[in-house]
Amino acid sequence: MVAKLFWKESLIPGRYHLRFTYMTDNKQTVQKYMDGFRESDHEKILSCLTADVIWEMPGVYLHSGKNEFDKEIENDNFVGSPTIQIIRMVEEDDFVVAEGSVQGNMKNGKLLDAVFCDVFQMEKGKIKRLTSYLMNK
Numbered sequence: 001m002v003a004k005l006f007w008k009e010s011l012i013p014g015r016y017h018l019r020f021t022y023m024t025d026n027k028q029t030v031q032k033y034m035d036g037f038r039e040s041d042h043e044k045i046l047s048c049l050t051a052d053v054i055w056e057m058p059g060v061y062l063h064s065g066k067n068e069f070d071k072e073i074e075n076d077n078f079v080g081s082p083t084i085q086i087i088r089m090v091e092e093d094d095f096v097v098a099e100g101s102v103q104g105n106m107k108n109g110k111l112l113d114a115v116f117c118d119v120f121q122m123e124k125g126k127i128k129r130l131t132s133y134l135m136n137k
Contacts, residue, residue: 026122027089030096033127040081042073048127055130078104078112096120102134113137 023031029048036044046066055063055072063069082104090097097119104112114136121129 024091025125026091026094026096026120029122029125029127030089030098030118030120031086034084034086034098037073038081038084040074042070045073046070050123050126050128053127053129055132057132057134077106077108079107080105082112094122096122101137 033045033048036042036048046069049066049069051066052064053066053069055061055069061072063072082102084100084102086098086100088099097117099115099117101115102112103114106112114134116135117133119131119133120127
């Protein structure tokens with residue numbers, strides 16, 4: 001577990017205070033995974049996954065295994081690396097839920113500007129299953 005100190009907006013608009021929190025091993029893995037996407041670093045992302053990982057976006061796709069996952073890291077519809085902001089991560093048992101926003105440049109010239117909620121099922125500190133919910137702003 002790693003200690004993390006960060007500024008958090010208070011209930012009074014425009015005021016901030018320091019907040020101290022612990023980042024569990026599972027949350028650290030999710031953070032590393034997100035960093036990998038920000039950097040388009042396949043090895044970093046794949047190191048966070050179990051061999052039999054499943055990635056599902058309900059109604060859109062279902063990928064099984066690291067090879068299928070790897071093909072989706074740099075989706076053919078996009079150019080460059082995405083900008084990802086994590087708003088919060090919550091953990092219970094072997095699940096981490098990450099809520100945030102993502103922006104990315106598409107090959108057709110459009111901009112992806114969306115919010116997401118990713119549900120990570122963890123196994124021994126690695127991502128075993130990811131269910132992604134994405135909504136355009």
